[in-house]
Amino acid sequence: TRLILATRNAGKITELHAILADAGLDLDLVGADAYPEIPDVKETGVTFAENALLKAHAMARATGLPAVADDSGLAVDVLGGAPGIFSARWSGTHGDDKANLDLLLAQLADIDAPHRTAHFACAAALALPDGTERVVEGRLHGTLRHTPAGTNGFGYDPILQPDGHTVTCAELTPAEKNAISHRGKAFRDLAPVVRELLG
Ligand code: ITT
Ligand code: NA
Numbered sequence: 001t002r003l004i005l006a007t008r009n010a011g012k013i014t015e016l017h018a019i020l021a022d023a024g025l026d027l028d029l030v031g032a033d034a035y036p037e038i039p040d041v042k043e044t045g046v047t048f049a050e051n052a053l054l055k056a057h058a059m060a061r062a063t064g065l066p067a068v069a070d071d072s073g074l075a076v077d078v079l080g081g082a083p084g085i086f087s088a089r090w091s092g093t094h095g096d097d098k099a100n101l102d103l104l105l106a107q108l109a110d111i112d113a114p115h116r117t118a119h120f121a122c123a124a125a126l127a128l129p130d131g132t133e134r135v136v137e138g139r140l141h142g143t144l145r146h147t148p149a150g151t152n153g154f155g156y157d158p159i160l161q162p163d164g165h166t167v168t169c170a171e172l173t174p175a176e177k178n179a180i181s182h183r184g185k186a187f188r189d190l191a192p193v194v195r196e197l198l199g
Contacts, residue, residue, distance in 0.1 A: 138185025
């Protein structure tokens with residue numbers, strides 16, 4: 001059975017392959033890049049869950065195949081949860097991870113350690129061509145470094161140090177990150193639902 005990963009974010013695709021395989025799903029996983037003719041849906045939702053469902057439904061409808069989508073981001077407590085759903089375009093340029101991270105660090109330059117708490121959030125959505133939908137969420141709490149460290153992962157990984165760890169997400173191995181991450185939690189919860197609905 002084919003399951004579309006309705007995302008064009010290479011970092012997410014890499015992680016989803018590992019997370020879903022570890023969860024025991026034996027499916028033909030293909031990214032949105034396999035369907036270049038299908039346009040990206042506008043992320044008009046105001047929550048991660050709404051945006052994940054929008055992306056999954058658009059892909060399932062356009063292809064007639066089941067699709068999962070990930071909407072995710074970094075919520076910084078002292079910024080009232082920003083960048084949140086705007087994490088991918090915080091600097092104004094969608095997907096410019098370095099510009100987004102640099103801007104956020106500049107905005108937090110004067111904020112001291114006890115106030116640098118944040119979490120990653122991920123909504124994992126499944127949509128079937130008949131309109132059936134499921135969505136689950138996962139979080140990873142931590143604190144934000146003043147200086148990036150590490151080269152693994154993507155996005156804001158070099159500045160988030162998970163609670164209970166002494167290194168950033170970008171210094172964890174991919175397997176270590178997936179074991180504790182917002183994405184790992186969300187998609188491990190979604191996996192049995194996928195198995196049940198796809199048979
Ligand atoms: P798709 O919509 O095609 O999936 P996108 O990159 O636009 O790709 P989002 O709108 O969900 O996806 O934005 C996610 C952003 O949140 C991403 O660009 C990172 O900046 C950040 N982010 C999400 N998960 C992350 C993680 O595990 N580590 C670091 N940053 C993460
Ligand atoms: Na988004």
